[in-house]
Amino acid sequence: MTAIATNLRRLRDRSGFSIGELGRRAAVAKSTVSNLEAGTGNPSIETLWTLARALGVTFAELVEEPRASVRVVRIDAMPLIPDDSTSCGVRLLDTIQRARCDLYVVESDPGPTREAAAHTPGTIEHLIVTAGSLRCGPAGEQVVLSAGDYAVFHGDVPHSYETLAPRTQIILVMEHS
């Protein structure tokens, strides 16, 4: 809550608006803005939304803790994903425990499409193709990637990989919920 107060003050200062002017542009009573900046109150999201729009920033930018500040990463105890079949040459580089990320490098050659079942809910897959070419993505939404391209999609639905070029190499960041 104090984070919102800080952000609001900072963003308003940046925009050069006064409390009254911001309230006018956002169609919000300036007393409301005043209270918010004072850290008192419990605004509705609609109020915050209109303020964010008037400030020309996204909602997240208004409510999120500024990235630069030190913040504790919550470590929820969650089960680890069982390793996928390594039929196409998957190497586990490392596990970023705190971030619940696994780093893989995948090396494969053209072959049958690999259908992957849905992983545990909340899984997100980040793929960086460093060599070759690949068609991948959730069922019905596959995209073709070439060397250098990057893609991210939810891994908690059925998805597939199809290697299109020999000696294709992929860096896979598996993000677990």
Next chain:
Amino acid sequence: MTAIATNLRRLRDRSGFSIGELGRRAAVAKSTVSNLEAGTGNPSIETLWTLARALGVTFAELVEEPRASVRVVRIDAMPLIPDDSTSCGVRLLDTIQRARCDLYVVESDPGPTREAAAHTPGTIEHLIVTAGSLRCGPAGEQVVLSAGDYAVFHGDVPHSYETLAPRTQIILVMEHS
């Protein structure tokens, strides 16, 4: 607003909680939860905050528009941030908000050693060399990496990078505290 309704429903389904149980854990009336999932209402951030905590997710995860199921960033669409002094360019692929990780791809050619000052405490750098060769690491502990090698070290102390081969490419996962 409907985004919040959708997110809430999805996250609650994922957690396996019923509306009543979620309300109980979050100390929120279940009628409130019911209304929110119906898309009616204009919740206060406190309500959303406690719901997010009860669901074990961040506030942003609850309120943000769900990203497209598959998102692609083409290599030529990513701005290359050049560093003329060391003939190396960096592209930001993506940011994993929840895990406080940034994904970069670094392309460089042999040149002067790049000395990096200590980053914010707790920063850890993961490097995957996908092409070329590189000497890197904290001061006094540099290692030489070739294509396919992986290294991880603390970024909150002075460290350096020295490209040893032309067209060296590195995937960099910058993990913040």
Next chain:
DNA sequence: ACCCATCGTTCGATATAATGGACGGATGCA
């Protein structure tokens, strides 16, 4: 069949966020 628990929804009562105006203090201009 019954009973009991839990589900999700609906509705009146209540707490409270948002409003609009009043207020004192700055600042600028004639």
Next chain:
DNA sequence: TGCATCCGTCCATTATATCGAACGATGGGT
């Protein structure tokens, strides 16, 4: 010096989000 305009804060009123209870529906367990 007086007047006007803006600033930010502080209330009373109003709008509404939240609560708690009651409701019908559903799925076991005896």
